[in-house]
Amino acid sequence: MEVKVMASHFLPSPTSQLSFETNASTQTLSLLNRCSNMEELKQIHAQVFKKGYAFDDDTLPVRKVLAFCSSAPDSGSLAYAQKVFDGIDSPNTFMWNTIIRGYANSTQPEQALFLYRRMLADSVPQNAYTFPFLLKACSSLSPSPLEETKQIHAQVVKFGFGFDVFAANSLLHAYAVSGRIKSASLVFERIPQRDIVSWNSMIDGYIKCGEMGMACEIFKAMTDKNVVSWTTMISGYVGAGMYKEALNLYHDMQDSGVKPDNVALVSTISACAHLGALEQGRWIHTYIKRKGIEINPIVGSALIDMYAKCGDMEEAIEVFRRIKKKGVSAWTAVVFGFAIHGQGREALKWFSGMQESGVKPNMITFTAILTACSYAGLVDEGKSLFENMEKEYNLKPVIEHYGCMVDLLGRAGLLKEAKQLIDSMPGRPNSVIWGALLKACQIHKNLELGKKIGEMLIERDPGHSGSLILHLANVYAIAEEWDKTVEVRKQMTDQRVCKLLGCSSISLKGIFHEFIAGDTSHPQMDKINDMWNRISKRLKQEGYKPTTEEKETAIHQNSDKLAIAFGLIGTKPGVTIRIIKNLRVCEDSHTVTKLISKVYSREVVMRDIARFHHFKNGKCSCGDYW
């Protein structure tokens, strides 16, 4: 038997030699309590086994072994726990709970439910701990098993745990994640003694069901808020794209004397990343350093990501260097950083560096590196990585990776190849995939294919998403098929697909100035108009010809121009102008900004919704390829 073989491998450590014979149980227990990894545990277990304590019904060592394996994160230790469990004659409730808990926290939570069925069949009684573990398994499953949740609910009541606040909170959460906010709130209302977790779970439930308003109300009604209450709201705002509200709430939390934990910090750093709020991000980083908070893998990659998205790759790499244990998430964040800055070669270098240091790429790493290849036009490199994903790395490409590849091929003008890839991919292509191909048709003016796809899409799925329709309208417009253009645009109005207003922001002396297309409310609007008139004159001298459409629209219709004009007014010569916008940069803005960078000898760094453009001396880092 495997365990016996391991016993012969056992190398006694100085402590374990002491008095194993005389006081086996105490000795083993103390070893178990100090045990920190599976290898050690197996050795100790081998001793337990050898001494005959292993499968006695209810010995402490066996329970410890079981508990250790069940709480270890990987599936290997869980398999070991299962073996130990199977060797026990008639496991008691505690043991059943332990193994169920192990599966509930694993990648195969359904096993927890299967085990419970066996537990019932063996007539082992449940206790107050059984249900939270089972419900945890339900909550982790996707799609969430509403039927099972209901059945467990019935059992909770039937076996007398209906008033247990732990069971109720778990139940509430399980209903909420399966979208049953009504049921969740009923459970909440019936809890006789709600605690703070009940309240927090209810807030989270409303957020998960998209009811931010209700979440706010409950949050406001709470008298005692802890860090989880605050963080639930902060991350809720981030999820809803309300980044400024998230930052405000973070400050409210600090003002109220609640100390942020790692989770709160991660959500807030992410809000900064989305906003491009470098100053605020730095402030939080400083806070982390000052408080000596340990940078865990998630905080680390969130910081790297934040600096990268705020345009500061040097600082992103500095954060990376300071991380002691560099895991896949930190490496991936750097690779992704170079990707959005259009530095494909650099991304590839880091991708190799990561593997040389023995870290294996995961699915997200591949999204990052394929994006890097796509944005930098590294077609061969991207193709070869994509082809080797499964063979070399044992990672099966998923729809996101196909999306990157369609984009990569499409940008490079390999439209047929892109189409073939779509036809050969497993599963149904989504609107991201079709959008990438349509955009490629638009850029490379392959109207034939564009129209073909457009018609196919309209026929197959009249209710496709807004961005897709926009591309389609553009294809028809380029093909000068005005009837079709009008028809598609009408669909947009019917479906209330509103073109998002352009918004460009620029940060001067730590203050964020936002310019929205069509909005003239900025206090310095007159100055900005004057400035633009001067810019416009100089650009025309340089040979800039506005498109017909551009001539008709005043400067305030273009948020980029407003922001750049403002930036030129408010900064000294030679200072880089940094702009963050909410849409993809348009052709005209791109041309204009290139010219400005030359005429005014100014570097302009612009982050659009997908990537960075570094304008310098009349050129853009994207190589006009975006």
Added chain:
DNA sequence: GACGTCTAAT
């Protein structure tokens, strides 16, 4: 004897 709420990157 252990349990429930909040976490990054497409």
